[in-house]
Amino acid sequence: MRKELKKTIILQGTEQGTERKEDTIVNEFHLAIFVNKQLIATLTCSPAKLDYLTTGFLFSEGLINGKEDINGLIIDQHEGVAKVKTEQGKNKGEAQTVRRLIISGGGKSCFTEPYYNQSRQGSNSQIKISITEIFALMDEFIQLSKIFQDTGGVHSAALCDKNGILLFSEDIGRHNAIDKIFGECILKGIKTNERVILTSGRVSSEIVHKVLKGNVPLLISKSAPTDMGIQLAEEFGITLIGFARGRRMNIYSQGWRVVNAA
């Protein structure tokens, strides 16, 4: 069985009473990330692809800009520890970063400072995608979400081009699932520009921020965005689509990339 999952015995309750059943649940794992021997964060996550998670997390947090900034990466799955060595001087801002790291939980921010302070270009990609192509991507996305189908306990994320899904991940945290995608791209040298990120989760500003950092022009979610998520996407040239489920979607920003024709 996959290490993200576990079988357990539960009581199922209905109007007819309770009954013992076998159920599948998700495993929760705590990963402490050390950069140059300093504890940066402890993530609650699913116990798979921890190298991708670590790399994507450090990228999202601005502690690395790419693979070249990593001099060493050791995952100790037994101890729940990731040890990262970075170029000396590349992460001088660590202590400050830790102060900016924010408490957990669906929809809590990583940064106290406005994103605008961070010099960052918006996306100028001219890529377009059709409504039919989006429906096809979401169909494939749902089919790949095996752990979600078994447990209902994880979020999914994917990197795609218009023709299909290239990378896929699931994690108990919606942020982690996306970080795992970007981490895999960084470690394998996979390009992210001119591509699409899919997420099952709600889109707050920090999710848009990750996509912006990865220079991805299209972000499509099964769920709702926030006003700040939309504003950030609009301002930095990202096409943000939400509630892409069934045969519908809401296009919240930079709608010119979505074309009607197939």
Next chain:
Amino acid sequence: MRKELKKTIILQGTEQGTERKEDTIVNEFHLAIFVNKQLIATLTCSPAKLDYLTTGFLFSEGLINGKEDINGLIIDQHEGVAKVKTEQGKNKGEAQTVRRLIISGGGKSCFTEPYYNQSRQGSNSQIKISITEIFALMDEFIQLSKIFQDTGGVHSAALCDKNGILLFSEDIGRHNAIDKIFGECILKGIKTNERVILTSGRVSSEIVHKVLKGNVPLLISKSAPTDMGIQLAEEFGITLIGFARGRRMNIYSQGWRVVNAA
């Protein structure tokens, strides 16, 4: 209109093409929490009940144990700042706490240290609840979730007794929604033992930890738990119920509190 909400114009995409529509979205707000002039955390939240959120957050994080530890609480909604004064010496662990505060996101942990290290009693409440009562609570819970019905963009939490919902909150973060409940209880002197917490969100160990801290014996979620959430609940005498939707529920721990008869 409620300050948690905003109207906006979107493009709705279907197989027939795109069409302009009015839509309601949730507002995202960033609250920087200072305790004795030290920045403790910045929460991404919905902009309501910020005094409850601040109080509940500090309680969850162990920085206060009750109202008596708060010497002052000022919310500056315009600046997005909460300023808390606590008893001198009560929050000596702040710097350390900040180090333990963890990065954002659905299902990420607040603590690097095991909960077991924190001396904490389990629940020895003898309260029982029937399956019919649980269905009735969930029906009321869903009816109260107005912002969710309008936007799909928030989580809900509630404090109940067996007869109905006593306190209700909605927030873009599932952790925040629960913190707002406990914060309101603390500020208004409302008892939480012998009562029930409802949540729309997934139940990882940090959610169980909050409920344990508030000494609530019953935790009922519309969504999935993790293995660690279940383990913590079982060990500390909390009855954990998940997937309480439709006319079903899964009972994961301490099932003796759930009785068949009405």
